[in-house]
Amino acid sequence: MKLFACAVIVVSGWLLGGLTAENKKESFVQARGILRLLETLRAEIDYARADLFSVFARFSDKYLEECGFMGALNSGAVSAEKAWNAACDTLSPAVPMLAEIRSLGGTLGMSDAQTQTELISKLALSLGPRVEESGRELRAKASNYRVLGALMGCMAAIVIY
Amino acid sequence: MIKLSPALASQIDEIRLRAGRPVSLTTQKGNLFIDAQSRVCRQSDAVSATISEVSECVARLTRSSVYAYEECIKSGFIPLPDGSRAGVCGETVCTGGAIKSVKLIDSVSLRVSRFIPDAARGVCAAIRRELLGTLVYSPPGGGKTTFLRSAAYLLSTGREALRVGVADEREELVTPEMSACIIDRVSGCPKALAVEILTRTMSPQVIICDEIGANGAEELLAAANSGVCIIASCHGADIKEIMSRPQIASLIKNGVFRRAVRLYRGEKTGSELQIL
Numbered sequence: 001m002k003l004f005a006c007a008v009i010v011v012s013g014w015l016l017g018g019l020t021a022e023n024k025k026e027s028f029v030q031a032r033g034i035l036r037l038l039e040t041l042r043a044e045i046d047y048a049r050a051d052l053f054s055v056f057a058r059f060s061d062k063y064l065e066e067c068g069f070m071g072a073l074n075s076g077a078v079s080a081e082k083a084w085n086a087a088c089d090t091l092s093p094a095v096p097m098l099a100e101i102r103s104l105g106g107t108l109g110m111s112d113a114q115t116q117t118e119l120i121s122k123l124a125l126s127l128g129p130r131v132e133e134s135g136r137e138l139r140a141k142a143s144n145y146r147v148l149g150a151l152m153g154c155m156a157a158i159v160i161y
Numbered sequence: 162m163i164k165l166s167p168a169l170a171s172q173i174d175e176i177r178l179r180a181g182r183p184v185s186l187t188t189q190k191g192n193l194f195i196d197a198q199s200r201v202c203r204q205s206d207a208v209s210a211t212i213s214e215v216s217e218c219v220a221r222l223t224r225s226s227v228y229a230y231e232e233c234i235k236s237g238f239i240p241l242p243d244g245s246r247a248g249v250c251g252e253t254v255c256t257g258g259a260i261k262s263v264k265l266i267d268s269v270s271l272r273v274s275r276f277i278p279d280a281a282r283g284v285c286a287a288i289r290r291e292l293l294g295t296l297v298y299s300p301p302g303g304g305k306t307t308f309l310r311s312a313a314y315l316l317s318t319g320r321e322a323l324r325v326g327v328a329d330e331r332e333e334l335v336t337p338e339m340s341a342c343i344i345d346r347v348s349g350c351p352k353a354l355a356v357e358i359l360t361r362t363m364s365p366q367v368i369i370c371d372e373i374g375a376n377g378a379e380e381l382l383a384a385a386n387s388g389v390c391i392i393a394s395c396h397g398a399d400i401k402e403i404m405s406r407p408q409i410a411s412l413i414k415n416g417v418f419r420r421a422v423r424l425y426r427g428e429k430t431g432s433e434l435q436i437l
Contacts, residue, residue: 051226078217080225109220112262113228 006157013153017145027094028134030069033061034091034101035131038124046117052080052109067091080108096130097123164199173273174302180215180267183207187302189426212267219266222247233331233349235260240332240349244310245274276338280304280311284422284434288312289321292366292390294417296409296437298397299424305394306371308424308432310334312392313369317342326365326389328355334371353377360384367392378408385417399423400435413437 040059044050056073064070072087084105091098100123107119165173175187183204186193194207210218222239223230230239239247248270254261288295297305297312313334317325322343327334329348345363347355352370357380359365368384370377373393385391397403400421404410412418421435 045228049229049231051224051229053224053226078225079220083225109223109225109227111228112231116228 009157010153013149017149020145027092028138029063031095031131033064042120081105176271178210178269180212244336246333285315293419294391295420296418297394297422303424323366326359326368328352328370353380356380
């Protein structure tokens, strides 16, 4: 019975570590969503000259919807800049390059297609490696938290045993 | 924000906003000016639009996506979803004699779209009896687009509906009211290309296009020689004036247009069918 309880404590510690890492995931998944949105915008503008609000309405991302970003974009604002700024306010402050993401709003819909796609591509190109790096950090952190949780579980189990 | 009375609103053909200059309304009675209380006034008392108001208007018209209307803006208009359009002009950037971009839009002309299904009824009856090319003409603002919309609607509906192709360069000939019509539309590209696509791929019985000029005469002739009836419009007060334009004169001489319809607005309202 004691052995079983010890095993439960170790597993719980491991799971608790995983859960702590999960909380750190928010900024990463939001940044990944923004990157996907930027890539969709670039492609839609380049290929179909689709207007911004129709792209925003069609785009779907679970995490950007959860944080309210997509809701703010599709709130019916007249100006894309205002909608984008309101949407950026819903993002986690830990999202990488948040200031640069926010500043894109000032240029949205105000220039020709080539300039617009170049501006979006430039941001996407800078954000891409940061998101990747953030993903790597997150995976390393998750693994560390789990190991730490399991170790603490082990120590608690030894004490109890 | 100015709120117009329903009586005044029903007379308006265009609303013109100009940055730093008076807002004017185009009606059949002439250009009217309004003051801040939405009353018709003298030009000196008229309300003016600011550059930020004109910019906001452009943002609304383009749904905050200027790039999506880049080519149209270079041609001086923004098409709207209901088939109407806004004319725009301002400071341009030119290279090699062509407009590269419009860096500042400071004048907007909001054209009030009208769909009058019966505007071309008499002429359409004649077209149905004999499919002959028809040239619709009048001075600017004479109702040519309204007439062509009606023709597209009347010819493509009913028991004897014809396959109508619409070369809709300025995206204003097909309106939401035409959802039941058998219309094939090529929009957003030059008329010449649209006529060629329609002729080659959609085998229309009638092709309708607006404002023919120097470009597209060759394609219209090719379409007419393929047995397609062409209904097109052009600016002009009389046939003599129209015949002074070589491309249109050549189309008439080559039999693309066998009939002409002169549209009248103002004191004498209606249309007059002429045999060319």
